[in-house]
Amino acid sequence: MRHFLTLRDFSKEEILELINFASSIKKEPKKLLVDKSLAMIFEKNSTRTRMAFELGIKELGGRSLFLSSNDLQISRGEPIKDTARVIGSMVDFVMLRVNSHESLLEFARYSKAPIINGLSDLYHPTQVLGDLLTIKEFNKQGKVAFIGDANNMANSWLIAASILGFEIALAIPQNYAINAEILEFAKNEAKKSGAKILITHDKFEALKGKDVVITDTWISMGEEAKKVQKLKDFEGFIVDNKAMSVANEGAIFLHCLPAYRGYEVSEEVFEAHSEVIFTEATNRLHVVKAVLCFLDKFRGI
Incomplete structure (x- = not known):
């Protein structure tokens, strides 16, 4: 399974593949992730990131679930690893916008679903x-x-x-x-x-x-x-x-x-x-679609 936490984890060929695929799907939209689900966890405000992910998974044929960190048990002290094991077992992808990149790393260690960085203090890939x-x-x-x-x-x-x-x-x-x-x-x-x-x-x-x-x-x-x-x-x-x-x-x-x-x-x-x-x-929408489709290829691997 692959995560998308930083571009450091990707080769030149893979980054170019993502950009080229985003360009292709922008010109010819396709429903490539029918019935797939995306959980979106936000610790910070968002306009473009939320719209890109929410519309992206919908236009690919899937569905999204918005989760404010204030509404989750994390806000009451539940360990990230426990939340990750629950959410990551119920959906196909999890996107997080977090205060600390360490939260992403912890979530990725315990999630059964691919994790996507929607912004952290270190990276905005x-x-x-x-x-x-x-x-x-x-x-x-x-x-x-x-x-x-x-x-x-x-x-x-x-x-x-x-x-x-x-x-x-x-x-x-x-x-x-x-x-x-x-x-x-x-x-x-x-x-x-x-x-x-x-x-x-x-x-x-x-x-x-x-x-x-x-x-x-x-x-x-x-x-x-x-x-x-x-x-x-x-x-x-x-x-x-x-x-x-x-x-x-x-x-x-x-x-x-x-x-x-x-x-x-x-x-x-x-x-x-x-x-x-x-x-x-608006290109955020198309690259998000490319990232979701790329990660879907590696689910279960």
Whole structure:
């Protein structure tokens, strides 16, 4: 049985297979998971992830069950492993959006059903798959700049680039650092794939010569109390017209949403690239379908 917790667990060929299958099923939808069931457990708010999974399994012919963590016995202290053994024996797939990646790992250890990461503090792999599908559709080359926090999106993009073998530059503020173990993994993968990795505190250095520019909110869910300090730390990291002018002509801008204009992105840049951004958002639906179908092949193995 396979889980989908991070792109680290997948080969270059498998990641490309997922993207290509998502592209195919987007053009020609099929009911490939008739009567299959998906449980969705949310510890954090969600718009796009919930819609993508709920609609994805339905359009594939299956059904979903939404489970707020506040309504489960986990909220009263039941061990994750017990909840995993119950839910994982009743459904075909389980998607979790969690505060701690350790919760996903624990759930996967005890579940009889494949586990899918709908977002954790370390990774957001379905989002990056949606981004990669969008880049494919807009015919952009593999030169990427990520501007912003050293968060789950930065981690996931670093992993994707290192496995797929393209160029990525991450610009993060002073006193912020990419997770050391994830960075080490990426550097080792880059030696095999030929990927080029740059970590810098200069957003213009990161943006130079790039075809794809990505950012994310500076204040992740659960960090609201840090907002004032983070706005100070990230001063000057906004992706505005001046920043985009350093990237290659015709570069596209991606944002996983929600977007906070005037902070990580200017209103002008967001609206200029809104077609790409909302294509990116809807592409989550198609990559989720691809992930579900991929994992179904390995059930019972």
